[in-house]
Amino acid sequence: MRGIVVACGASADLSARLGDVPLVHAGPRPGKAEIDPLLGEHDRLVVLGTDADLAAVVVRLMRRELLPGVSVGFVAAESGSRVAAHWRLPSDPDEAFALAWKGEDAEISLVRDDTGGVLLGHATLRDVKGQAYCDEQVAFDGSVSGIEVAPDDSGVTARITRGKLLKRSATYRGRAFQLGCVPTSSLVIDGVPQDREITRRTWYRHTADLRAVRG
Numbered sequence: 001m002r003g004i005v006v007a008c009g010a011s012a013d014l015s016a017r018l019g020d021v022p023l024v025h026a027g028p029r030p031g032k033a034e035i036d037p038l039l040g041e042h043d044r045l046v047v048l049g050t051d052a053d054l055a056a057v058v059v060r061l062m063r064r065e066l067l068p069g070v071s072v073g074f075v076a077a078e079s080g081s082r083v084a085a086h087w088r089l090p091s092d093p094d095e096a097f098a099l100a101w102k103g104e105d106a107e108i109s110l111v112r113d114d115t116g117g118v119l120l121g122h123a124t125l126r127d128v129k130g131q132a133y134c135d136e137q138v139a140f141d142g143s144v145s146g147i148e149v150a151p152d153d154s155g156v157t158a159r160i161t162r163g164k165l166l167k168r169s170a171t172y173r174g175r176a177f178q179l180g181c182v183p184t185s186s187l188v189i190d191g192v193p194q195d196r197e198i199t200r201r202t203w204y205r206h207t208a209d210l211r212a213v214r215g
Contacts, residue, residue, distance in 0.1 A: 003101065004042045006030070006057060008049030011077040014093055021101065029056040029192070039066055044213075046073040046100045051083045051121040051190040058110070058118050058210060065208075067110070073100025073213040082121030082190070086151065088215035100213050107209040111151045114202040121190040122150040123203070130181025134158055135174035149177055155205040176204035 005021055007014065009028035026034040029052050038045065039060065047054045054074050061067050075096045076084040083089075090096045111119040125147040132139040132147070139160050146161035155175040162168050183197040 002042045003044035003046060004038060005046045005048060005101075006035070006038070008047060008053035008056075009077070011048040011053075011075075014048045014075060014077060014097075017094070018097065026053075029053055031056065032060060035060040036064065039064055039070070043069060044071045044073065044101075044105075046075065046097070046213075048075045048097075049077050051076070051081055052192045053077075054083060055118050055120045055190050058120065059116070061210075062110070062112065062118060062206065062208070063116070067206075067208040067210060071105035071211040071213055073103065073105075075100055082150070086121070087212060090215065099215060103213045103215075105211040105213045108212045108214070109151060109153065109155055110206040110208065110210040111156055111203050112206045113204075117189065118206075119149065119151060119189060119203055122148055123187065123189045124148050125179075125181075125184060125188075126186045128179075128181050128184055128186070130179060132158070132160070132177065132179045132181075134172035134177050137172060137174070139170075139172050139177070147179070149203050156203050176202060178202045 005023040006026055008026050008030055035057055047057050061070055128147055129143045131141045139158055144160050144162050145164055148159040150157050152173055156177045158172045158177045160170050180200045183199050185197045187194040187198055
């Protein structure tokens with residue numbers, strides 16, 4: 001295996017404990033200039049950072065059409081990582097790194113969106129008025145207090161919450177979740193608030209899976 005560790009942003013404390021493994025430092029949510037030179041040289045990338053840092057690395061693999069040839073490990077730099085929970089990663093950083101560096105990978109569904117991004121942890125919106133579908137099923141038509149979209153083993157799962165005081169939730173699963181709504185700036189993806197208002201967004205299972213090193 002030709003692997004390398006990509007330490008993103010504020011993960012310096014973690015990277016200092018790794019000894020002599022091949023390692024490069026990158027900024028938060030690294031882009032083309034930082035990640036593309038590594039691609040083609042390594043068949044495993046271990047990302048130290050946040051869920052959003054990991055998503056940025058996976059975006060580069062997707063756009064370069066290299067998902068089938070590279071396995072991806074992850075060591076979360078923050079507690080509460082949704083990816084770490086979804087991938088069943090150890091909470092101890094040393095154990096998480098040992099798994100990410102030496103563990104077996106498995107193909108899992110990769111969720112992308114219609115803007116060219118990926119969703120590895122979860123996306124949330126609040127106080128949304130509009131209409132949404134999960135595959136052919138109407139998820140809601142009207143106003144809802146919250147939406148949470150996350151990867152699922154077969155594609156996408158969406159939890160719709162109605163009501164302010166007496167909250168009621170319903171969960172939908174499928175290959176795609178489509179949202180059309182009045183302009184909202186409440187979208188948060190993998191912990192990062194989005195800069196622009198949206199009126200529509202679609203998340204769907206990508207045609208290629210992600211080779212993830214999971215617990």
